[in-house]
Amino acid sequence: MKRMGSVIGLKPADIAEYKRLHAAVWPGVLAKIADCNIRNYSIFLKEPENLLFAYFEYHGTDFAADSAKMAEDPVTQDWWKICGPMQEPLATRKDGEWWASMEEVFHTP
Numbered sequence: 001m002k003r004m005g006s007v008i009g010l011k012p013a014d015i016a017e018y019k020r021l022h023a024a025v026w027p028g029v030l031a032k033i034a035d036c037n038i039r040n041y042s043i044f045l046k047e048p049e050n051l052l053f054a055y056f057e058y059h060g061t062d063f064a065a066d067s068a069k070m071a072e073d074p075v076t077q078d079w080w081k082i083c084g085p086m087q088e089p090l091a092t093r094k095d096g097e098w099w100a101s102m103e104e105v106f107h108t109p
Helices: 012-022 027-035 063-072 074-086
Strands: 002-010 038-046 051-058 100-102
Touching: 002 012, 012 038, 012 074, 027 038, 027 063, 027 074, 063 074
Parallel strands: none
Antiparallel strands: 002 051, 002 100, 038 051
């Protein structure tokens, strides 16, 4: 299992809608997350900076393949079409990233 964290901005005008959507995530999106070996997934919002922090645990053996499988899912693609325009990727993210990955520097079991 690998713990993973990432961050992205959220447009201030979209905060209420983003919260509303995530209070009732589509069942197909949740099923695909589980199918891609992701568990214990949480998203936190820090206001007034409007930063979203995501944490999840990856229980698979090939994160790139599972990420590609998720990206190919039509229901997930529809979800991203709604949520993506609300987000503001960080200028400092790595090439190919939407959410900027973070380095784990501390963990206590």
